[in-house]
Amino acid sequence: MNSLRYMSTQPIISVKNLVKSFGSVTAVKNISFEIEPGEIFALLGPNGAGKSTTIKILTTVLEPTAGEIRLNGFNPVERPEAVRRSFGIVFQDPTLDNDLTAYENMEYHAVLYAVPKSVYVSRIKELMELVELWDRRTSFVRDFSGGMKRRLEIARGLLHHPKVFFLDEPTVGLDPQTRNHIWNYIHELNTREHTTIFFTTHYMDEAERQASRVAIVDHGSIVATGTAMELKNQTRTASLEDAFLALTGTSIRSEDASATDAMRAHARAWRR
């Protein structure tokens, strides 16, 4: 494994001329980028810019309308299962089963990814200790706070040792302690396992601090790529936040609430 990892010089993710339309709406107009193995890459953009759609296409849950994609050398449309084995993901919204315990959620994932029991028993313990949830392993996920759920999802996404780890707004609603803790772990993983990190965020300071390279997407197209420093120089601004605003403007974007959001709001109201 160690020797293999540095042999490939081809990008771990390559996206060429990606287009995604939903009926008459084009969410992704024409996106191209490449990510080298071991990079920490941030995809930034206002609401509705096409970030989540891009992640969904890369992770095989949506099919592209047009474009050429490779993840770990595989095409997500032709070889979805090979692609699925190559990545781990933390979605924007929780995807845990609230009616199972924390441990059962981990075990479910391990079985689905065909991690042998001899391996997963120790690995689940190690990961859950790392996100400081081992003591709560027999608690039902429904009793967890948002931060705990997020930590559990991060642990779960790493259970099968993915080559690429996607995090869609991983630190929304987390306190600085938890955020810091999670990022420390992600960096450790990136250094130790050479795992490629692909994340989206609305916190520009987070992107500036954590990402080795960022791309800014707006209205379904990439408007700039480079290191935070390069983007600041390019826009002659002092912070990535200002660079972001210079590139994407200051008007507020609207994003329609999906049926899912409505349902969640409803379910929350019921629980009270």
Place this chain on the structure above:
Amino acid sequence: MNSYNATIRIIYTLWLRQLKRYWRSPARIVGSLGQPLLFLIALGYGLGAVFQQAGQGNFISFLAPGIMSMAILFTSIFSGIEIIWDKQFGFLKETLVAPVSRWTIMFGRTLGGATVALIQGIIVFLLALAIGFRPINPWMIVPALFFMLLIALLFTALGTAIASRLNDMQGFQLIMNFVVMPIFFLSGAIFPLDKVPVALADVVKLNPLSYGIDAVRGLLIGNPVFPLTVDATVLIAVAAFLMALGAWLFSGIQA
């Protein structure tokens, strides 16, 4: 061999998840028994005398297999429809990005949902025994259980197929009124088929539940309308078709 074992373990895990969710919500278990029990008692005692006078024998005995099947029908359809909840609360995404074929997921889930529905059917059977239902031959419960499982598989697959095409619970009432209720009432669950108008009898014959109820009733109290082989063939064929359809529709789900 290895991947075969892995697939079996995945199916087992999906099955176990459905069962755990069932055991862990006693409120749901009790709640979903209320309706069958009400039907059994209200119809059984309410119409029992009239039924007897018409020379049709004990109505509770006639009704019990129908209401057992009703409990299975309701529970299976809703187990299938639970996919909508998984969609809404995100868990389906976790399953959809896993390197597992959609067919395996569909199969494991359907098996789990059907097992839960079968257990509900068995509980209603025990309740019916408690209020006076007596099968003519207790050993016949064994083949009857097989037919109950077929009913459960068939309608869990139907529920999954429907749910694959829905994104929220808005369609729930529609399914209840235009799928579940007609299947139940037009099945011979609560009335004998030999004295109904021809047009109604024809509709009942198009309903797969009729064959399930006929088999369960025939085994438990005798006098089946169709031969058991016909019942079994219809149920197996329709269940296999709906499983294939469900898996195909399920594989089309995009998040």
